[in-house]
Amino acid sequence: MSFINYASREINCKIVYYGPGLCGKTTNLQFIYDKTANDAKGKMISLATETERTLFFDFLPLALGEIRGFKTRFHLYTVPGQVFYDASRKLILKGVDGVVFVADSQEERFDANIESLENLRDNLEEQGFDLDKIPFVIQFNKRDLPNATPVEELSKLLNERSVPELEACATTGEGVFETLKAIAKLVLTDLKKGG
Amino acid sequence: MLGPQSSLVMYDEEFQRISQLLEKLLRESNSKVIFLVDKNGQLIAASGETANLDTTSLASLTAGNIAATGGLAKLIGEKEFSILFHEGEKDNIHISIVGGRVILVVIFDQRSSLGLVRLRVKKASNDLATVFEDLARRSQEQSSSSSSSSPFAEITDDDIDNLFN
Ligand SMILES: Nc1nc2c(ncn2[C@@H]2O[C@H](COP(=O)(O)OP(=O)(O)OP(=O)(O)O)[C@@H](O)[C@H]2O)c(=O)[nH]1
Numbered sequence A: 001m002s003f004i005n006y007a008s009r010e011i012n013c014k015i016v017y018y019g020p021g022l023c024g025k026t027t028n029l030q031f032i033y034d035k036t037a038n039d040a041k042g043k044m045i046s047l048a049t050e051t052e053r054t055l056f057f058d059f060l061p062l063a064l065g066e067i068r069g070f071k072t073r074f075h076l077y078t079v080p081g082q083v084f085y086d087a088s089r090k091l092i093l094k095g096v097d098g099v100v101f102v103a104d105s106q107e108e109r110f111d112a113n114i115e116s117l118e119n120l121r122d123n124l125e126e127q128g129f130d131l132d133k134i135p136f137v138i139q140f141n142k143r144d145l146p147n148a149t150p151v152e153e154l155s156k157l158l159n160e161r162s163v164p165e166l167e168a169c170a171t172t173g174e175g176v177f178e179t180l181k182a183i184a185k186l187v188l189t190d191l192k193k194g195g
Numbered sequence B: 001m002l003g004p005q006s007s008l009v010m011y012d013e014e015f016q017r018i019s020q021l022l023e024k025l026l027r028e029s030n031s032k033v034i035f036l037v038d039k040n041g042q043l044i045a046a047s048g049e050t051a052n053l054d055t056t057s058l059a060s061l062t063a064g065n066i067a068a069t070g071g072l073a074k075l076i077g078e079k080e081f082s083i084l085f086h087e088g089e090k091d092n093i094h095i096s097i098v099g100g101r102v103i104l105v106v107i108f109d110q111r112s113s114l115g116l117v118r119l120r121v122k123k124a125s126n127d128l129a130t131v132f133e134d135l136a137r138r139s140q141e142q143s144s145s146s147s148s149s150s151p152f153a154e155i156t157d158d159d160i161d162n163l164f165n
């Protein structure tokens, strides 16, 4: 749920990175954080386990610039991908404006991607959102790995709605900003419709 | 009141009223910092010694905290815990929910006390709730009167692309 503040002339939107455990959600945010100028970002908060797995969420506030005299701020969140953290995932989805689904391209994560996508649909529904309607993009991550499933196959499986899809390697940053840009665009376009 | 998909909108008049209420609460409760956060983690307003404080992070963590304890409450059959209190060595945090929708956070030290904060928060909460009701009414009126009055109705693809340069 975006927050439009006429008093401070700001608009805030919430974007959630979703996907199976270890697919690279936190790595996406880390790359964005590393490559963003200091005056355009806030502190990145990671509530993680000792082994760097996301426990509750990562949070990164970004200030992208102005549109029509309004400062646009995006709050990026990641969910914990591990299956048993489902209660936390539901909480993070509250008030979401747009979702990035980060798929793990590795063959052996095929089922995990499907499960996570179904879980996303269910959890969104519980919050009153429809995955077929909200701003949504899919990132095929870990394209650098030799055991990556062909994109066409992943696309057929995960992208029924034909939303924007992007190939990425989050560790080198390839496709990371393209993904952010794609979802930001959809969210702002949605706002334009008076969402 | 508002569906999950609708935006929270803040107008100048209500923003002024909220700021004044926060200033008053700050004074009367002898506290250090007060801020108001949307349940989704967006900072709405702040007052007091905020200069050295990362209010954006605070807002996000507060909302996460309320969300997590709300989840706990449901598990044991409660609706939500309407007040949270964290006690530190020097500073304490008092968190409460206003009008079911926004979160009021008061940070105070030994110059105040939990009893005083609780008392003043109670009064201020009622006043703040009224403002948020007015705000909800106004957004509803605005959105039903003319849908094209949104400043974003006219954004172009170029506007959006320019954000990323
Ligand atoms: N080879 C390769 N490794 C990647 C890529 N993206 C992420 N990784 C690695 O995958 C591992 C997991 O990445 P994270 O970003 O922590 O995964 P996550 O999705 O946040 O995982 P959870 O927090 O458990 O949900 C790390 O070791 C990353 O370095 C990629 O594109 N290619």
Ligand SMILES: [Mg+2]
Residues within 6 Å of the ligand: A025, A026, A027, A053, A054, A078, A079, A080, A081
């Ligand atoms: Mg993570």
